[in-house]
Amino acid sequence: MHKVVHIRPVDDVISHEEAADCLCGPAGEGVYAAATTQAVGLIYRHHALQPCREWEASADA
Numbered sequence: 001m002h003k004v005v006h007i008r009p010v011d012d013v014i015s016h017e018e019a020a021d022c023l024c025g026p027a028g029e030g031v032y033a034a035a036t037t038q039a040v041g042l043i044y045r046h047h048a049l050q051p052c053r054e055w056e057a058s059a060d061a
């Protein structure tokens, strides 16, 4: 099972869903193990609609 992490701005004008289909269109980025080419996780980097200072990373269980 892959770990999925969302990096989201906290003080943005919209509330970001912890989902790939968030309104901001987050970019999914694969995380690979060094020894193999097997993907072990996925990081979604959300796009802030305004300059934000507070960000948080949250992971699906």
Ligand SMILES: [Zn+2]
Binding pocket: 008, 016, 017, 022, 023, 024, 025, 026, 046, 047
């Ligand atoms: Zn978002």
